[in-house]
Amino acid sequence: MGFGGIGITELLIILAIVALLFGTKKLRNIGGDLGGAIKGFKDAMTKGEAAGREPDRGPVEQIEQREAGESSTPQAEAKVRQDQRNVS
Numbered sequence: 001m002g003f004g005g006i007g008i009t010e011l012l013i014i015l016a017i018v019a020l021l022f023g024t025k026k027l028r029n030i031g032g033d034l035g036g037a038i039k040g041f042k043d044a045m046t047k048g049e050a051a052g053r054e055p056d057r058g059p060v061e062q063i064e065q066r067e068a069g070e071s072s073t074p075q076a077e078a079k080v081r082q083d084q085r086n087v088s
Helices: 010-022 024-051 059-067 074-087
Strands: none
Touching: 010 059
């Protein structure tokens, strides 16, 4: 017994059918693309943690922050103004 009641033999048969349907070159490309996407995601996560950045705030949090008298960035204020125009 292997994976959820599927044995090694069944897994090999499924792999052979998938290889016949898509071809090994296409499967290799898909695997490379998936690996690159995972690597890019991990790199972005580690860079974000290393920079110690605070997660982006939503427009509601930005408005509450501004009303409380806390400072905000010009980009955040511009985004809030744009969101307010879109709502109106």
